[in-house]
Amino acid sequence: MTTADTGATVLKVQNIAKSFGGVHAVRDVSFEVRAGEILGLIGPNGSGKTTLFNCILGQLEPTRGKVLVGDSDVTGLRPSQLNRLGVGRTFQLLQVFPQLTVTENLILAGQEHKGSRLSRLFGAGDAGLTADAARMVEFFRLGHLAHEKAGGLSYGQQKLLDCAMAFMAGPRLVLLDEPAGGVNLSMLANLKERLQAINRETGATFVVIEHNMEFVMSLCTRIIVLAEGAIIAQGSPETVRRDPKVIEAYLGH
Numbered sequence: 001m002t003t004a005d006t007g008a009t010v011l012k013v014q015n016i017a018k019s020f021g022g023v024h025a026v027r028d029v030s031f032e033v034r035a036g037e038i039l040g041l042i043g044p045n046g047s048g049k050t051t052l053f054n055c056i057l058g059q060l061e062p063t064r065g066k067v068l069v070g071d072s073d074v075t076g077l078r079p080s081q082l083n084r085l086g087v088g089r090t091f092q093l094l095q096v097f098p099q100l101t102v103t104e105n106l107i108l109a110g111q112e113h114k115g116s117r118l119s120r121l122f123g124a125g126d127a128g129l130t131a132d133a134a135r136m137v138e139f140f141r142l143g144h145l146a147h148e149k150a151g152g153l154s155y156g157q158q159k160l161l162d163c164a165m166a167f168m169a170g171p172r173l174v175l176l177d178e179p180a181g182g183v184n185l186s187m188l189a190n191l192k193e194r195l196q197a198i199n200r201e202t203g204a205t206f207v208v209i210e211h212n213m214e215f216v217m218s219l220c221t222r223i224i225v226l227a228e229g230a231i232i233a234q235g236s237p238e239t240v241r242r243d244p245k246v247i248e249a250y251l252g253h
């Protein structure tokens with residue numbers, strides 16, 4: 001992505017709603033994300049953040065509303081189709097394979113993005129992916145762990161690996177669901193710094209769900225606040241932090 005793209009709209013969420021029976025998890029949410037932005041999505045537990053991600057990324061079918069990536073309507077596309085359009089994600093719960101090494105996890109993630117099969121993991125034709133995995137391992141400062149089984153890593157290291165896996169396809173838009181959850185302070189600084197480096201170097205756009213306020217406020221340029229499935233505030237970290245509606249939503253929870 002070139003700097004000329006900066007500011008173009010990469011993601012448009014229009015009037016998304018999702019109900020589970022009588023539970024209105026997301027109610028009429030609309031927002032846009034611009035190229036190169038690091039947008040924070042915060043809100044109390046159960047406010048609909050993950051459900052909104054799932055509706056955007058094809059894991060759930062929204063009850064109402066539309067999702068556009070660039071100018072394309074992607075509502076209802078499957079996650080693998082979105083991957084091919086350059087959209088990736090991380091999950092709130094770890095998605096690493098504990099019995100595979102760090103490098104193998106990365107190769108597997110790269111293959112999934114390319115829509116190839118698990119059985120090809122150790123097969124021929126993976127030279128490109130192996131090189132990509134080696135670069136990614138270094139980039140995320142996991143080089144000393146490249147051949148360790150993922151299950152033997154600390155929780156923070158596994159979260160970092162999980163994050164690195166989302167970048168194997170070179171996505172232009174990545175939605176991260178609580179990347180910092182349960183990660184210790186030094187790993188947290190590394191994670192933030194690496195995300196900022198990818199953003200700076202590739203122009204990739206991020207939407208980040210996070211409960212760690214210090215992390216999200218220092219990483220993101222703009223923040224959207226959800227409460228009970230609706231946007232109650234948005235703006236700069238400073239504006240949002242001082243908004244009485246936001247304070248009320250967190251205190252009242």
Ligand SMILES: Nc1ncnc2c1ncn2[C@@H]1O[C@H](COP(=O)(O)OP(=O)(O)OP(=O)(O)O)[C@@H](O)[C@H]1O
Nearest residue numbers: 020023025043044045046047048049050051052092
């Ligand atoms: N598959 C489901 N079936 C029924 N209800 C669901 C389902 N998924 C989510 N919900 C409900 O929808 C609401 C929003 O949940 P969601 O997981 O999106 O919140 P969240 O903001 O991500 O919370 P957290 O910060 O705890 O991760 C909650 O009331 C939750 O119980």
Ligand SMILES: [Mg+2]
Nearest residue numbers: 049050051092
């Ligand atoms: Mg969630």
